[in-house]
Amino acid sequence: MNYENLLISIEEKIATVTINRPTKLNALNKATISDLSKAVKLLGKNDDVRVIIITGSGEKAFVAGADISEFANYTIVEGAQLAAEGQETLFDLIENLKKPVIAAVNGFALGGGLELAMACHFRVASDNAKMGLPEVTLGLIPGYGGTQRLPQLVGKGRAMEMIMTAAMISAEEAKQYGLVNHVVPQAELLDFTTGIAQKIIKNAPFAIAKAIKAINANYTDGKNGFDTEIKSFGKCFGTQDFKEGTTAFLEKRKAEFTGK
Numbered sequence: 001m002n003y004e005n006l007l008i009s010i011e012e013k014i015a016t017v018t019i020n021r022p023t024k025l026n027a028l029n030k031a032t033i034s035d036l037s038k039a040v041k042l043l044g045k046n047d048d049v050r051v052i053i054i055t056g057s058g059e060k061a062f063v064a065g066a067d068i069s070e071f072a073n074y075t076i077v078e079g080a081q082l083a084a085e086g087q088e089t090l091f092d093l094i095e096n097l098k099k100p101v102i103a104a105v106n107g108f109a110l111g112g113g114l115e116l117a118m119a120c121h122f123r124v125a126s127d128n129a130k131m132g133l134p135e136v137t138l139g140l141i142p143g144y145g146g147t148q149r150l151p152q153l154v155g156k157g158r159a160m161e162m163i164m165t166a167a168m169i170s171a172e173e174a175k176q177y178g179l180v181n182h183v184v185p186q187a188e189l190l191d192f193t194t195g196i197a198q199k200i201i202k203n204a205p206f207a208i209a210k211a212i213k214a215i216n217a218n219y220t221d222g223k224n225g226f227d228t229e230i231k232s233f234g235k236c237f238g239t240q241d242f243k244e245g246t247t248a249f250l251e252k253r254k255a256e257f258t259g260k
Helices: 030-045 076-095 112-119 146-154 156-165 171-177 186-200 205-217 225-236 240-250
Strands: 006-011 014-019 051-056 061-063 101-105 108-110 122-126 130-132 182-184
Touching: 006 030, 014 030, 014 186, 030 051, 030 076, 051 061, 051 112, 051 186, 061 101, 061 112, 076 112, 101 112, 101 186, 108 112, 112 130, 112 146, 122 171, 122 186, 130 171, 146 156, 171 182, 182 186, 205 225, 205 240
Parallel strands: 014 051, 051 101, 061 108, 101 122, 108 130, 122 182
Antiparallel strands: 006 014
16 A cells, blocks of 8 residues: 555564655644554554554654644634544554554654654654653643653653643653663664564564553553453463463474464
């Protein structure tokens, strides 16, 4: 499938999705959100893909926010609909995808860009990256899950300060806060992130999917994370991957997982 604002490559079970609007610093407009949603859904169903990496084109920006020109004249109802559709169509989709999604943050990740990165399962940043949620400078609040995911990652107090001051933080500060896992030179970002993905694809896909589900359950209203873990743990025993993993361990060889 061809996408207006995305470049996609698949190599050795790793899909790299590059948001490609360099003249707009890869800002999220409706077309890009739609493209990303379609791409993530298709890659999620592709048996040749085990891990997805999302990054931005160029050296300046991962995603430098939403495309403000699209919603500058929205009404209350239209604004609420924009947030609801975006969360359901893309951000919640990524967070709950059965396959790991890693954000390779290669520059500015602001507003919707940081919210996109936070929806991914974890983040790696280049040393030039800057992150923030500046929505209050526009008379808005984060609308794509930022008020919920940022406190989960950095704590309530830091999230309050970041959102209310609209301040940007550096990649190193983001690492100290727990917002990103690693900071590397920009030239090494994709290779480093791919290296993590290569470690992931050696492991059992069904188990990874259940781990994602169990971890997310702890942050979902009405869900008991421990109960989800117990049920997910039990389901792993019915898979071929469990038999392969335990047999390989006992036979002192590397397991060859199929995801079944």
